[in-house]
Amino acid sequence: MSSEVLAVSSKGQVVLPVKLRKRLSIESGDHLAVYTSGDVIMLKKIDMPKEEDFKSHLDEAQAWA
Template identity: 55%
Template sequence: MGVEVLTVSSKGQIVLPVKMRRTIGITDGDKLAAFASDDGVIMLKVVKVPTVQDFKVRLDEAKDWAESVGYKEEDISDIIKSVRLAKRENSN
């Protein structure tokens, strides 16, 4: 699907683009769960109400995957910058 850059309003609200909502099947009234860490926020469509343990399991899975492909925590900023640059280049 790709990365979308969202803007936070003065009321703290964000808008998920239509394409993103359609891709993951979000409709009016659906719930999203948000997990915040020092590095950012992860949002998931709620199929069932997740527990803190559910988030920990998913986060651990993501960390394991990142380690398996050789990513380190300090690589995150560079990865984000490269994705944003590629997106800008593709939109021109």
């Protein structure tokens, strides 16, 4: 596990360092889930399904039904 120290801006924003974004393949527009427990904050990248993946799963469900 690694750690970084980030500053919070006056607007409540934090910036993820470039090397962290590259290592985790986080790009502009990606979504992150935020989890909290006490004074701990955890971020997790969410891989949103692509429209074609959703359509494929929908077709499978319709065929099954």
